[in-house]
Amino acid sequence: MSSNADIYHEMIVDYSRNPINYGEIENHDVTFHDSNPLCGDSIDIDMKIDDNKVTDIKFHGKGCAICMACSSVLTEITKGKSLDEARAIEKNDVLSELGLEHLQAVRIKCALLSLKVLKSALYTYIGKNLKDTGDVDKLKEEAANLY
């Protein structure tokens, strides 16, 4: 386990004060909200989707520095990706970007809340618009079992 001194490096502190892609999208094609029942972190993600591509993505909510930094990084990674690429994003794509691979169990939930919301938003969109339900169930399960 990395020590906390390592975890709270400059990038995380900066993102927590100045998150990127923070806000709402008025004419979003899909939106999803979820929260962490244990700590109260709470995240919404809005997306614009055109031609099976995430053309815009924003998040808002309340959370700790870890949650804010990860949400910033995740939305940045997702923007511009195809739906297939977006649903293929994994934990470590987010965590490694911030050097958080060895985060302790309780905090993992802070780090991955936005990824859970993203996956949920994706299956909501796909289920509604693409009617490819078998896969949606898999995605749903993935979201449910993220941590």
Added chain:
Amino acid sequence: MSSNADIYHEMIVDYSRNPINYGEIENHDVTFHDSNPLCGDSIDIDMKIDDNKVTDIKFHGKGCAICMACSSVLTEITKGKSLDEARAIEKNDVLSELGLEHLQAVRIKCALLSLKVLKSALYTYIGKNLKDTGDVDKLKEEAANLY
């Protein structure tokens, strides 16, 4: 505590096989049933009451030797007593008759079940026929807190 060898003396064994005052009274003036939730012992007492006097009393039910012996002794003590005398009967009046003063806590409930039923029968009768409620409540409480 007396040892069990002492407890199961001849009188108890005999009463358990040949209880006295065992049976029902057809034209009883009051009857009451109760059971011991923990062991399943179960006793009914019927009484004839004339002129505020217990002119006849019988019991029936299922129970261990202790319960049967104590029921026998209790009904024998009660028969012929006035209501005031009957309600004044105490634990030790029954227990001492059989040398059971030092019975362990669980078995005390077997020994005193019939006394509880007697007291309950008495307050039922008094409450119904004599309308002296203050006292009935006291008797009720006595029955409830017997052991």
Added chain:
Amino acid sequence: MQSTETLFENIRNDFPILKRTVRDNKPLVYLDNASTTQKPNQVIDSITDYYQNHNANIHRAVYALAEEATEAYEATRDKIANFVNIKDRQEIIFVRGTTEAINLVAYAWGRTHIKEGDIVVTTEYEHHSNIVPWQLVTQEKHAKLEYIGMDDNGELILDDLDKYLATGKVKLVTFSLMSNVLGTITDAQKIIEKCKAAGVLTLIDGAQAVPHMKVDLEKLGCDFFAFSGHKMLGPTGIGVLWVRKSVLETMSPFHGGGDMIREVHKYETTWNDLPYKFEAGTPNIADVVGLGAAIDYLTKIGMDNVREHEIELTKYAIEKLSQVKGLHIYGTKDLSKRGGVISFNFADVHPHDVAQIIDEEGIAVRSGHHCAQVLMERLNVAATSRASFYIYNTKQDIDILVNSLNIVAKVFKL
């Protein structure tokens, strides 16, 4: 590897209470295992270690102790999944014991799904905890409670089940996998097969089965399963309810409070993920850890060895007890169909008197209705005496029991 014989000889050393004497300096002969079992040092020590080194509230906090406590708590969930073969750990809910488990189902599933005119089916040999909750909910819902009868051999009459299922009104069939009075092992496979064909859910009370034989939930195919830790070497105050996920998802929350919520607002609340939705409040963390140690202990012995040991004891006991004049044993004598529980009556002596007299010899047996008054009515007795075995019992224990009955015979002039 040690032989099973040495294995069971050494086991007694793990149980400090077995070194005790009671009453007049008599060594303890503990034969009330169907009621609760004794605890090995391994279980007692795990609780002590939890409190001495790791105690904290779980799930919510960031600090080191809370992390350790949460890990220890959740590790037991995985051990349980392994022990009774559950694929999805989210289906495992910690409760106080079998009684709370069944009541949870009666409230959180029953009150939503049982409607007027519906039928819940139980059996004549159930423990009160698998009768009374169903009386309460069927009375509330104007539904009916029906009983699968028992034959004179102590086995269920499954024709009764067919009759009830044929009405098309049955919502749930609930039964114990092993009777706590007769030791009968229920033919669960057959019952579940019939219920599945009729689209009816099944609940198994595993309180007596899980401690004494290998149980495989995946194979059984029931929908609800309950058992208690204290009957399987574990601490008091902890038990398990398992519910098939698809059914669990149709259940309303039971207790409201901390840990079971997602978001609480003044006038509305959303629920936490499974299984936490059903674990409100600070759980019995230390005893969950203790239950984990009990499972480790039993796993090390091997449940097949446990069963074999008990069959041997039961066989011996039935043989010996059958030789006592005036003694009547209830239930089947077919050892493949029964666990290590022997209910008996001794001539016309009331079971309480039997128990009290042999208590003086250091023997702990239960006498009474064993929380199975419906069965007592069926057997037409007020009570029975019951000796029940576990891994630390020996043939010598049975010899002492049988000898003590001579004293009873003498006192009661049999």
Added chain:
Amino acid sequence: MQSTETLFENIRNDFPILKRTVRDNKPLVYLDNASTTQKPNQVIDSITDYYQNHNANIHRAVYALAEEATEAYEATRDKIANFVNIKDRQEIIFVRGTTEAINLVAYAWGRTHIKEGDIVVTTEYEHHSNIVPWQLVTQEKHAKLEYIGMDDNGELILDDLDKYLATGKVKLVTFSLMSNVLGTITDAQKIIEKCKAAGVLTLIDGAQAVPHMKVDLEKLGCDFFAFSGHKMLGPTGIGVLWVRKSVLETMSPFHGGGDMIREVHKYETTWNDLPYKFEAGTPNIADVVGLGAAIDYLTKIGMDNVREHEIELTKYAIEKLSQVKGLHIYGTKDLSKRGGVISFNFADVHPHDVAQIIDEEGIAVRSGHHCAQVLMERLNVAATSRASFYIYNTKQDIDILVNSLNIVAKVFKL
């Protein structure tokens, strides 16, 4: 007699976990006592002793062990009666904790007595366990749940209560005697007075009060009272519900099962005497014994001394923390109106980040919503950090906490 100062110095020796180091070899500074407390050897040993020497199921059996176990179990009921001044031991029901206690009332009293259009009143600073059960039952019964508001000082606005009572529709007013977030001590006497005048029942959540101050139920005059053992040096998995006899007698049974019945027949059942009617199934016997040991321990210290010690620590902590730039403390500063619970926020740093950084220094504080999201909404924050004290805490603990905040300031460039 030793002086109170030496008394509290020696106390730490009774708590083995306080000798632990965490993370990078830092001595443990445990400041999450509002969540759960650590256990002294006396409590741990009582559980060990129970399992090593007396373990058996209670109430029903005749044999020696069962007698000893029953005595130990029932002795705790008497200790509780003494500790919080209850006249009638039959009014004391053992439950898992405060959460189960309140849910029991919501089910067994609420579902019988709350009708359409009725009002249940709670407060803005309640723990989820005193909100969610009432949401569930009022929703089911088409009744309403209303909140007594809180002023900026962290105290209840009792005018709200008057307003609700004036409707004539209130069936129950329920509130915690001490807030688990702000430490506010509720003016229970005044609330109960108003409710009694209006013929309305009152429930007190005593989870935070009983461990930290002298509580006298006879004097309070409420109708229901709940608390948890694990927050007062006792084991996890055990708590207490007290209900005034006259009210208890109007309650339906909660869980059905063993021990709570008088006679079970196939289609009807009668109930056991109080309190057993509400204690179905094998109870958490060992932890009841452990709770008894915890009460003995606290009684020996004296609850007035406990309170005094915590006032001193709280005073010191508020002084020191107030000097930290950017740190905001919630709730009243009037020490006579608050317990040893301090919630704070540190500049714009999220409480989780505070907790995680100081965890590295060995400090255990809680961060989050503390199961009080309605209060978080009222305070308009997502979360707070919370330090809460108990008998084994020292001024040095507080110094370490305050120093560690410098590291937070450095990391977050405050």
